[in-house]
Amino acid sequence: MDKETFNDFITLVTDVWEYGVFGIDIGKIMFALLVFFFFLFIRGLFSQFVVNRIKALTKKTKTEIDDMAIEALEHPLRFVPIVIGVFLATELLSLDETLQQGAYNLNRSLITFNIFWAIYKMVGPLSQTFGGLRGIFTESMIVWMIKALRALVFFMGAAAILEIWGIKVAPLIAGLGLFGVAVALGAQDLFKNLIAGLFIIGEKRFHPGDWVKVDGIVEGTVEEIGFRTTTIRQFDKAPVFVPNAKLSDNAVINFTRMTHRRIYWKIGLVYHTTIEQLKEIRQRIDDHVMNSADFAHPPEVPTFVRVDSFNDSSIDLMLYCFTKTTNWGEWLEIKEKLALEIKTVVEDAGSSFAFPSQSVYLESMPDSPENFPLPQKIEAT
Known part of the structure; x- marks a missing residue:
């Protein structure tokens, strides 16, 4: 080179x-x-x-x-x-x-x-x-x-x-307007759920953390109220995403806002229970409920312990009362103590609980059974 x-x-x-x-x-x-x-x-x-x-x-x-x-x-x-x-x-x-x-x-x-x-x-x-x-x-x-x-x-x-x-936003938005109309026609459910969510929040039906129940749809704890759906976690810990329209158009039970929890029982006693025993059992149950700090009392809530009806196989006492707590676990514990107390009261009074039964009475017996002719033996040919 x-x-x-x-x-x-x-x-x-x-x-x-x-x-x-x-x-x-x-x-x-x-x-x-x-x-x-x-x-x-x-x-x-x-x-x-x-x-x-x-x-x-x-x-x-x-x-x-x-x-x-x-x-x-x-x-x-x-x-x-x-x-x-x-x-x-x-x-x-x-x-x-x-x-x-x-x-x-x-x-x-x-x-x-x-x-x-x-x-x-x-x-x-x-x-x-x-x-x-x-x-x-x-x-x-x-x-x-x-x-x-x-x-x-x-x-x-x-x-x-x-x-x-250099991309003008205003003309772009205007151009998207016609497209938005077409999308809106196909997204009616989306806007329906959005408006329903606004109503849910505005009416304060429930908040995150509330225990709610919608018959036939879901029961659980509210986690989040979104723009389109509300997340409710069931008690088996599975999340359920419910469209807001479902929660807006249906009756929603908000258990978290309960002031008290109700106990409503029918206590069936056997028919040979005497009037004195009935009065004693009724009075002791009433005294227990009215003297217990676990229960709310009138006039705050109604409370009844009454002989209610004569059933097919029992005399029924109706117990209608409310606990002060709304916590489910505490409510179950109070119910258990009340059930044990009622069993003790019934046994101390000398009575017992009834169970479904039927009695069959025969007016008379025939002198001898009727003789029915026996079928003749048919031999094969």
């Missing part, structure tokens, strides 16, 4: 190096990448020293809002070095007008994204300041407001980024 050919090769390599990728110097690209990766490394140090230091300072304060705020802002803060790294890397490149505009839009988009991301994450901690609204709105309604606020922040951020890239 002669000297002139070698010089041409060197010139070609230099030209490729200076204008290799979209007319950008490869050396500058490599240097820009080094700067970007340096800020990726700085991101880890920033998180370890700055963010953790701020966390330590917020833990020393009495309020918990600042702890929640720094916890929510941790990821947006860790993204800041990346934004700076991209900005410095693009500034180091000698870009033409078109690429320069693209880099400018990219940097603006990253900054806009990080700002709205931080606002989105801050909605949760800011919701703690809604404490004064809890006297006006229910907890579920506040949760819905937080979700709606986050959705609003998300769409505003998306619209801002689209505007940066």
